[in-house]
Amino acid sequence: MTATEGPRARGDEELSPGDGNSPGRRGDTVAAVVRQWRAVHPGLDTGPMEVIGRINRCAALLQQAEDAPLRRAGLSRAEFDLLGALRRTGHELTPSELARETFSSGAAVTKRLKQLTERGLVERRGDTRDRRVAHVRLTDAGRDTVDGILPAQLAYETAVLSGLDSPELGELAALLGELLGQLEGRLGALRA
């Protein structure tokens, strides 16, 4: 949850005429970091840092903030992801499928399922044909939980993004979608 590109500069107060704590007027923290790197290594191409650093930093901030509505429901983000996967697919999923859906290891899914089962949010049944596989589904309580949280979650996300106007958000979503498509298609191959 970090970036090659770190956060706020502490030793650069002399650069920021205003106060040094309110971005928005001048650049974000990644911009400051990039400036520092360029000062130290003038030859470097810092272009990628400006994208990747910002994505990482945004993700870190968003995740911190984004989880607020979830915590009220006593769920971690990972748990909600699992429940959400079941809810949005609309049918049962096996643990392996859940691992794929939530991009986590099978072991993590096993642990979460244990917890969520104990809390009565999901149920499991064994496959009749293949006794290795399990099928997991939401209980009614689980579905109500997801459906109860989701609107608040989306409203919260909307609020968090309210600093950008609609066309900007659309543009951003489109560009991120393009990048993500590329990454998902090509990243496994890049394991250099």
Place this chain on the structure above:
Amino acid sequence: MTATEGPRARGDEELSPGDGNSPGRRGDTVAAVVRQWRAVHPGLDTGPMEVIGRINRCAALLQQAEDAPLRRAGLSRAEFDLLGALRRTGHELTPSELARETFSSGAAVTKRLKQLTERGLVERRGDTRDRRVAHVRLTDAGRDTVDGILPAQLAYETAVLSGLDSPELGELAALLGELLGQLEGRLGALRA
């Protein structure tokens, strides 16, 4: 490291004529997830998901991939962030400052410093005036390590982003910068 918006749909093979595993031709995985949500909850405003989900997912993928050059040097991303903070600021930093720079807790910094000190990459000296504070600086080996990794790291990042052309990257960086500026300015206040 996750998203409200999960990853690949498993149960939607009937929707995807091709194979269901290669994005790139059709949308990214977040798009598929959003479609699922909309099918289940038609009234929902999925706009924010398209941005936030993609940011989270991109961050997750990038971090996995991005760390490859680092691992070759036997460094974790967090360790490199710490070293990088020292390198780019160009002067000593105290543990608290490092915590701010790397957005991690003081405890985490303490642990990393212990490791990095043992490996001879950083040194510490106590402040003469205030014996509570420590000053940390890179050793020559530490600086060489950072300078050795950085070009490879940036080259790798460039390769990872090569799917987008230059104007797109610029646009993306600008939009992310704007978003990040907003988030950094306003997120602390949004702790609702």
Place this chain on the structure above:
DNA sequence: AACAGATAATTTACCCGTAAAGCATGGGCG
């Protein structure tokens, strides 16, 4: 039928990060 090897899920051991408590020190303020 019986074995080899694949596959699904779980268990185990461990790493890493945080939050909270703890320790040492410093800077007022009576």
Place this chain on the structure above:
DNA sequence: CGCCCATGCTTTACGGGTAAATTATCTGTT
């Protein structure tokens, strides 16, 4: 001075994640 609280860092306890080993089951081959 001596007390009190703030500050900087470290330690402790714990939760959550992964990789690798483990168990159980299935499938294909002969």
